[in-house]
Amino acid sequence: MIEVRELRGVGVGTGVVVGPVLHVSRQTAAAPTDARSALGADAELARAREALASVSAQLRERAAGADEATRDVLEAQALMTDDPELIASVERHLGSGVTAEKAVADAFGEFAALLADAGEYFAERAADLHDLSDRAVAALQGRSTELVVDPGHPYVLVARDLAPADTAVLDLDRVLAFVTSEGGPTSHTAILARQRGIVAIVGAVGVEGLPDGTQVIVDAERGRVWVDPDAAELADAEARIAARQAAADAPAGPGALADGTPVKLLANVGKPGEAAEAVRLGAEGVGLFRTEFLFLDRLTTAPSVADQQESYREVLAAFPGKRVVVRLLDAGADKPLAFLSPGEEENPALGQRGLRALRASASVLADQLTALAGAQAQTEAELWVMAPMVATVEETAFITRAIHDAGIRTAGVMVEIPSVALIADRVLSRTDFASIGTNDLTQYTMAADRQLGSVAALQDPWHPAVLRLVKEVGAAGAALGKPVGVCGEAAADPLLAVVLTGLGVTSLSMSPTALADVRVSLARHTLDDARAIAEAALAADEAADAREAARAAADTITAGR
Ligand code: PEP
Ligand code: MG
Numbered sequence: 001m002i003e004v005r006e007l008r009g010v011g012v013g014t015g016v017v018v019g020p021v022l023h024v025s026r027q028t029a030a031a032p033t034d035a036r037s038a039l040g041a042d043a044e045l046a047r048a049r050e051a052l053a054s055v056s057a058q059l060r061e062r063a064a065g066a067d068e069a070t071r072d073v074l075e076a077q078a079l080m081t082d083d084p085e086l087i088a089s090v091e092r093h094l095g096s097g098v099t100a101e102k103a104v105a106d107a108f109g110e111f112a113a114l115l116a117d118a119g120e121y122f123a124e125r126a127a128d129l130h131d132l133s134d135r136a137v138a139a140l141q142g143r144s145t146e147l148v149v150d151p152g153h154p155y156v157l158v159a160r161d162l163a164p165a166d167t168a169v170l171d172l173d174r175v176l177a178f179v180t181s182e183g184g185p186t187s188h189t190a191i192l193a194r195q196r197g198i199v200a201i202v203g204a205v206g207v208e209g210l211p212d213g214t215q216v217i218v219d220a221e222r223g224r225v226w227v228d229p230d231a232a233e234l235a236d237a238e239a240r241i242a243a244r245q246a247a248a249d250a251p252a253g254p255g256a257l258a259d260g261t262p263v264k265l266l267a268n269v270g271k272p273g274e275a276a277e278a279v280r281l282g283a284e285g286v287g288l289f290r291t292e293f294l295f296l297d298r299l300t301t302a303p304s305v306a307d308q309q310e311s312y313r314e315v316l317a318a319f320p321g322k323r324v325v326v327r328l329l330d331a332g333a334d335k336p337l338a339f340l341s342p343g344e345e346e347n348p349a350l351g352q353r354g355l356r357a358l359r360a361s362a363s364v365l366a367d368q369l370t371a372l373a374g375a376q377a378q379t380e381a382e383l384w385v386m387a388p389m390v391a392t393v394e395e396t397a398f399i400t401r402a403i404h405d406a407g408i409r410t411a412g413v414m415v416e417i418p419s420v421a422l423i424a425d426r427v428l429s430r431t432d433f434a435s436i437g438t439n440d441l442t443q444y445t446m447a448a449d450r451q452l453g454s455v456a457a458l459q460d461p462w463h464p465a466v467l468r469l470v471k472e473v474g475a476a477g478a479a480l481g482k483p484v485g486v487c488g489e490a491a492a493d494p495l496l497a498v499v500l501t502g503l504g505v506t507s508l509s510m511s512p513t514a515l516a517d518v519r520v521s522l523a524r525h526t527l528d529d530a531r532a533i534a535e536a537a538l539a540a541d542e543a544a545d546a547r548e549a550a551r552a553a554a555d556t557i558t559a560g561r
Contacts, residue, residue: 010184109133183409244520266485294307329352349443462550474504492510497548498524
């Protein structure tokens with residue numbers, strides 16, 4: 001037997017753990033063999049209905065006790081199980097005289113095959129359907145599908161992939177890491193790992209061959225599983241774990257590169273209640289306060305100036321003396337708001353959205369600015385206000401004047417549309433700062449809808465075309481002495497954060513749970529290192545190559561010390 005020493009997969013986050021492997025797999029339902037029914041189609045249909053109803057009820061029961069994200073997935077799965085199309089397909093299959101087991105498996109199989117053909121994201125949702133099929137067949141066979149895992153000690157959980165219904169019943173406190181042989185960065189395992197801060201590697205082909213109890217190092221940062229590590233490898237892993245722990249425990253000072261170059265680490269906040277958690281996790285301020293939440297449940301009218309002012313005051317009050325960047329209402333496309341709706345549009349992402357929608361509703365803009373200025377007067381925070389989806393110099397000049405005229409000193413624009421990145425020098429000469437929204441900037445650069453799973457592979461901010469645009473904005477900011485931040489998801493990727501800094505970005509804003517990892521990653525590199533790593537990424541042809549090139553450049557630099 002060939003001894004496996006190292007397995008590769010896609011790491012989630014940057015953690016490292018050491019522990020023993022434990023396989024958790026539900027016994028998957030054996031493909032129904034004796035498929036001819038002795039009962040007749042009507043009786044089989046009744047059995048199928050009963051089995052699907054019991055799976056659906058079980059999913060809903062688990063959803064009730066699960067965290068919010070898992071609950072959403074479980075409820076969606078229950079809906080799939082209840083889908084009349086599914087029962088119609090089961091009925092069709094029963095027409096050929098097979099058992100309910102066979103008809104249910106075939107019906108789910110058909111739906112899964114459709115999804116599997118529809119691109120990477122949907123292929124991963126197909127895994128959810130296989131799980132539902134297994135559960136329904138097991139229910140028909142009177143078998144349990146429970147994962148019963150309690151080894152009595154912490155363990156590295158190994159599985160083919162984890163279904164939401166599995167993770168809802170696992171005691172995650174015992175789980176040191178997830179390593180799955182299937183699944184990609186958008187699989188449920190990866191999503192859960194990110195949310196819960198669990199070290200994970202997905203798509204680690206070959207991991208299913210490791211016997212239970214095998215000692216492994218799971219290194220998410222490098223996407224590697226080291227099998228039966230020797231003393232030196234263990235010592236290296238333990239040192240990295242200790243360094244991460246020390247960094248997490250240390251009072252979070254201001255974000256900086258290894259040579260002391262400051263890089264402000266800010267929080268993305270979606271509701272006033274999130275400010276306290278951002279402070280606890282060491283945010284130096286807020287880099288993006290999305291104000292849509294106030295408007296989302298409004299059908300015909302905007303919230304009053306007084307209501308808005310109170311919400312803004314609450315966030316500003318959590319950051320006395322610190323920067324709080326508030327984004328003006330960003331309505332449209334992925335954030336539709338009924339009362340600001342421009343009516344039917346063929347392409348809402350290219351329509352009357354963001355600043356365009358605000359300009360069309362002058363009173364909504366005026367009220368929001370009045371409320372923000374009022375909140376500024378009540379608190380000690382340093383209020384910066386920026387506009388979303390700005391496309392031109394004229395729009396930049398318009399909104400900068402409007403923000404200043406409202407009595408707010410610092411005005412800026414988001415760079416989310418390639419046009420403003422390409423003329424960033426002219427845009428920044430008309431305003432006080434820029435904040436790059438890499439989510440939309442990637443969407444518009446790659447012409448890939450950020451909500452569409454089938455083009456998710458193109459929605460990657462590592463693409464060198466996106467990085468070039470960031471470089472353009474960074475260079476303009478440096479030349480004009482104006483701050484340039486990033487507040488899209490890209491800022492939360494510890495290695496990409498280094499690249500962005502190398503491209504001239506001076507602050508990074510992210511979900512507060514990402515702050516610690518980004519802080520550690522920045523502290524490992526000087527500005528010269530970051531520039532060299534950024535150059536390596538820019539020289540690549542594809543997003544994946546850029547990521548690899550940056551990783552290789554960073555490893556070479558660190559090894560040379
Ligand atoms: C972005 O587009 O990167 C951004 C930060 O804004 P949102 O995700 O809210 O569109
Ligand atoms: Mg955006």
